[in-house]
Amino acid sequence: MAQVTMRVWRGDANGGDFERYTVEQNEGEVVLDVIHRIQATEAPDLACRWNCKAGKCGSCAAEINGKPRLMCMTRLDQLPEGEVTVTPMRTFPIIRDLVTDVSFNFQMAAKVPALLPPPMPAEGYRMYQEDVERSQEFRKCIECFMCQDVCHVIRDHEENKAHYAGPRFFIRYAELEMHPLDTNDRRDLIREDMGLGYCNITKCCTEVCPEHIKITDNAIIPLKERVVDAHYDPVAWLGRKIRRRTKRSASDAAVQPAP
Amino acid sequence: MSVTERATNVVLGGTRGGPDVATLRKDRWWLQPVVTVSILTAFVIYSTWAAFQNKNYYVGANVHRDLISPFYSPCLASSCVEGSRAGFFFNGWSLSPAFLILLFPLGFRLSCYYYRRSYYRAFWWSPPACAVSDAHSSYSGETRFPLVMQNIHRYFFYAGLVFNGFLTYDAIRAFHQPGLGWGVTVGTLVLIINATLLWLYSLSCHACRHLCGGHVKSFRAAPVRHKLWKIITPLNAKHMNFAWASLIFVAFTDVYVRLVASGVWTDYRLF
Numbered sequence: 001m002a003q004v005t006m007r008v009w010r011g012d013a014n015g016g017d018f019e020r021y022t023v024e025q026n027e028g029e030v031v032l033d034v035i036h037r038i039q040a041t042e043a044p045d046l047a048c049r050w051n052c053k054a055g056k057c058g059s060c061a062a063e064i065n066g067k068p069r070l071m072c073m074t075r076l077d078q079l080p081e082g083e084v085t086v087t088p089m090r091t092f093p094i095i096r097d098l099v100t101d102v103s104f105n106f107q108m109a110a111k112v113p114a115l116l117p118p119p120m121p122a123e124g125y126r127m128y129q130e131d132v133e134r135s136q137e138f139r140k141c142i143e144c145f146m147c148q149d150v151c152h153v154i155r156d157h158e159e160n161k162a163h164y165a166g167p168r169f170f171i172r173y174a175e176l177e178m179h180p181l182d183t184n185d186r187r188d189l190i191r192e193d194m195g196l197g198y199c200n201i202t203k204c205c206t207e208v209c210p211e212h213i214k215i216t217d218n219a220i221i222p223l224k225e226r227v228v229d230a231h232y233d234p235v236a237w238l239g240r241k242i243r244r245r246t247k248r249s250a251s252d253a254a255v256q257p258a259p
Numbered sequence: 260m261s262v263t264e265r266a267t268n269v270v271l272g273g274t275r276g277g278p279d280v281a282t283l284r285k286d287r288w289w290l291q292p293v294v295t296v297s298i299l300t301a302f303v304i305y306s307t308w309a310a311f312q313n314k315n316y317y318v319g320a321n322v323h324r325d326l327i328s329p330f331y332s333p334c335l336a337s338s339c340v341e342g343s344r345a346g347f348f349f350n351g352w353s354l355s356p357a358f359l360i361l362l363f364p365l366g367f368r369l370s371c372y373y374y375r376r377s378y379y380r381a382f383w384w385s386p387p388a389c390a391v392s393d394a395h396s397s398y399s400g401e402t403r404f405p406l407v408m409q410n411i412h413r414y415f416f417y418a419g420l421v422f423n424g425f426l427t428y429d430a431i432r433a434f435h436q437p438g439l440g441w442g443v444t445v446g447t448l449v450l451i452i453n454a455t456l457l458w459l460y461s462l463s464c465h466a467c468r469h470l471c472g473g474h475v476k477s478f479r480a481a482p483v484r485h486k487l488w489k490i491i492t493p494l495n496a497k498h499m500n501f502a503w504a505s506l507i508f509v510a511f512t513d514v515y516v517r518l519v520a521s522g523v524w525t526d527y528r529l530f
Contacts, residue, residue: 013274066283093273111264128479152386156393180477198400204389225469232410
């Protein structure tokens with residue numbers, strides 16, 4: 001029976017260190033299987049979060065050999081030879097062992113102004129497939145928060161958490177901004193309070209996303225371009241003045257009754 | 260209607276888990292920054308040298324060719340060699356004519372979303388790779404001058420389109436061989452490939468994708484822009500490939516024209 005040595009971070013807010021465990025490794029197993037084996041055999045008090053074991057709940061996010069990954073989706077036979085290092089997500093405060101306090105994300109989620117539709121036509125509104133498809137990608141997010149974890153804006157600069165929503169919430173803002181019925185204009189908010197300008201597009205969020213959402217290309221950059229429309233493009237400004245149209249009046253025009 | 264955030268306090272601080280080291284990554288994360296630095300540095304050194312040369316940028320009628328280096332096109336100084344000068348030019352410009360135009364393609368690439376990713380990682384180490392520590396103690400991203408100027412990318416995009424037009428015209432002119440008529444030489448193919456790659460790089464740009472249709476709220480309400488957006492989107496997915504290919508090939512095109520102009524290489528006629 002093959003064996004694997006796991007170097008696991010043990011500790012809490014008072015400090016911690018690595019502990020090594022050498023346990024059985026069966027064919028096809030993932031890191032979470034071995035973490036469970038450590039709990040069952042050597043360290044019953046080892047704390048880790050998990051739920052679905054299918055890459056769909058995002059609970060078991062941790063850092064494996066230094067990279068944010070879902071423990072349930074990381075096969076041991078696809079990791080380099082040698083011991084495997086498992087640490088909690090670096091960006092969030094530790095609770096214990098591999099469990100972190102991800103409250104920051106819920107606080108940022110609570111700040112998002114909700115969808116605000118215009119008065120509906122009496123016959124209702126039909127949303128068309130092309131508009132549904134556009135934001136469908138963003139709805140695949142499982143909120144594992146690995147994109148938030150890997151984002152250096154808050155990973156390496158704690159102080160930026162006060163004014164930076166992070167990639168997970170930029171896809172939420174993008175989804176709302178691209179919704180044909182939304183009449184809220186979040187561009188000033190995104191620029192001034194949610195810190196879109198802090199993102200320097202290094203695409204690490206996209207690299208670690210287990211749902212393969214193109215966070216940077218399809219959400220963050222389109223948001224940056226919308227901010228440019230509003231604040232840095234005098235031609236767009238002049239066009240709006242001449243045509244006496246605002247972004248929102250254009251969106252109102254998009255409201256069409258159901259056929 | 261412009262909105263503000265819903266009031267919620269963000270709690271900062273707390274002890275982070277894991278050791279205080281720059282990274283725990285075991286793979287060769289440093290390889291990509293090394294490759295990026297090598298290629299971009301080589302390009303900057305070569306293009307600076309080529310711009311200062313102020314010679315061997317045009318192959319003219321004396322060898323029955325009409326080939327101009329993309330670093331010098333359009334040639335806008337009265338000092339441009341015979342046959343290479345554009346219809347509009349500046350009198351009294353004493354420096355290399357390359358300096359009249361290089362700001363625009365340079366600005367387009369410097370402010371390009373893909374190149375920003377590359378050089379922030381490779382040169383500024385902010386961060387050098389994912390889950391590797393940022394090399395700076397404080398960070399303001401693109402919120403302040405000078406990096407806030409990255410937001411003018413779309414203007415360089417517009418300028419880039421104009422330059423692509425000139426380079427396409429150059430590629431068409433390269434079919435003409437003065438004194439011999441029309442035909443195709445290796446140089447013609449080089450200029451065509453160069454113009455094609457530059458068009459692909461420009462049209463796959465994120466700003467182009469936004470301007471073509473990404474800005475609309477409802478694709479249903481803007482079917483033409485939706486179609487344009489659908490054409491640009493798959494190109495946009497390959498923007499990185501076009502960025503590197505066009506960068507390397509524009510340098511190669513200059514090398515080709517330079518070596519033919521200086522007599523080191525012969526521009527063979529294919530048909």
